[in-house]
Amino acid sequence: MLRIAIQSKGRLYEDTMELLTEAGIKLSSAKRTLLIPARNFPIEVLFLRDDDIPDSVASGVADIGIVGKNEFLEKQKDADILKNLGFSKCRLSLAIPKDEDYQGLEWFSGRKIATSYPGILSSFLNEKGIKADIHVITGSVEIAPGIGLADAIFDIVSSGSTLVSNRLKEVEVIVESQAVLIGNKNLSEDKKEILEELIFRIEAVQAAEDKKYILMNVPNNNLEEVLNVLPGIKSPTIMPLAQEGWSSVHTVLNEKCFWEIINKLKTAGAEGILVLNIEKMVL
Ligand SMILES: Nc1ncnc2c1ncn2[C@@H]1O[C@H](COP(=O)(O)OP(=O)(O)OP(=O)(O)O)[C@@H](O)[C@H]1O
Numbered sequence: 001m002l003r004i005a006i007q008s009k010g011r012l013y014e015d016t017m018e019l020l021t022e023a024g025i026k027l028s029s030a031k032r033t034l035l036i037p038a039r040n041f042p043i044e045v046l047f048l049r050d051d052d053i054p055d056s057v058a059s060g061v062a063d064i065g066i067v068g069k070n071e072f073l074e075k076q077k078d079a080d081i082l083k084n085l086g087f088s089k090c091r092l093s094l095a096i097p098k099d100e101d102y103q104g105l106e107w108f109s110g111r112k113i114a115t116s117y118p119g120i121l122s123s124f125l126n127e128k129g130i131k132a133d134i135h136v137i138t139g140s141v142e143i144a145p146g147i148g149l150a151d152a153i154f155d156i157v158s159s160g161s162t163l164v165s166n167r168l169k170e171v172e173v174i175v176e177s178q179a180v181l182i183g184n185k186n187l188s189e190d191k192k193e194i195l196e197e198l199i200f201r202i203e204a205v206q207a208a209e210d211k212k213y214i215l216m217n218v219p220n221n222n223l224e225e226v227l228n229v230l231p232g233i234k235s236p237t238i239m240p241l242a243q244e245g246w247s248s249v250h251t252v253l254n255e256k257c258f259w260e261i262i263n264k265l266k267t268a269g270a271e272g273i274l275v276l277n278i279e280k281m282v283l
Pocket residue numbers: 007008009010011012048049050051067068069070071088089090156157158159177178179
C-alpha cells in the first residue's frame with residue numbers, strides 16, 4: 001500500500017482530489033478521518049496541513065505527497081520532486097509600496113521585509129549580497145507595510161489583486177511555483193511499482209487536458225481544403241456520411257488551436273462542428 005499525503009483543506013485540496021478522482025482512485029468517504037484507504041487502488045490518503053507534507057514524505061511517514069513547490073522549497077526536506085502537476089500556479093515575489101521609486105535590489109538593503117518564507121528569502125538575499133531584516137509572519141503578509149510592520153513583503157502572488165488592494169507593486173519574482181508530486185527517496189520496489197502506475201494515470205489525465213475531440217461534416221469536394229486547415233498532429237479519421245457526397249471528419253485538437261482555426265474551417269466548408277471533452281489520453 002502506497003501512502004500519499006495531501007492537504008486536508010485549503011487552496012490545494014480541491015484540485016488534488018479532482019486529480020485523484022480523474023486517475024480513477026475512489027476513496028471510501030469517511031469524512032473527518034485523517035487516513036482513508038482507496039477502494040480500488042493500493043493507496044491510502046493521509047490528510048495534513050500543507051506545512052507538514054514535505055517532512056512527512058522525507059521522513060517516510062508518507063511515501064509521496066502533493067504540495068506547493070513554494071512550501072517544499074521553504075521546508076528544505078530531503079525528498080524528490082517527481083512531477084509538476086500544473087495546478088495552483090503562483091509565484092513568490094518581493095513587493096513594495098506602489099509609490100516607491102524602484103531601481104533594483106539595492107532598494108531592500110537595510111529594509112524590513114515581512115514574509116512567511118524566511119528560508120527562501122534569506123538564501124536569495126545572501127546570494128545577492130543584500131542585507132535586510134526578515135520579519136516572519138504566518139498570514140496576511142500584504143498588510144504589513146500598510147500598518148508600519150515592514151517596508152516590503154515577500155509572498156505568494158497569483159493574479160496580483162491582493163497586492164493592488166494593499167497598494168503594493170511586485171518588483172522581483174523569485175520562485176515560480178505550482179503543485180508538485182514529491183516522493184520519499186527510499187521507496188521499496190513494491191511501492192515504486194504502485195507509484196509508476198499512479199504516475200502513468202496522472203500523465204494520461206494531463207495529456208488529455210486542453211485537448212478536444214472535434215467532429216464535423218464536410219462535402220467531399222471541400223475535404224482537401226478542410227484537411228489543410230487542420231494541424232497535422234496525426235491524420236484525422238474520415239468516414240462517409242449516409243448522405244451522398246459528404247464525409248465526417250474526426251480529429252483531436254488543442255482547445256486554443258480550435259479557436260484559432262474555427263473560422264477557417266467554416267470558410268473551408270465544414271458544417272455541424274461538434275467539440276467534445278476528452279477525459280484521458282494514453283500516448
Ligand atoms: N492565490 C493563489 N493562487 C494559486 N495558488 C496559490 C494561491 N495561494 C496559495 N497558493 C498555493 O496553494 C498552497 C496552499 O495554500 P493555502 O492558502 O491553502 O495554504 P495554507 O493556508 O498554508 O494551508 P494549510 O492550512 O494546509 O497550512 C500554497 O502553498 C501555494 O502553493
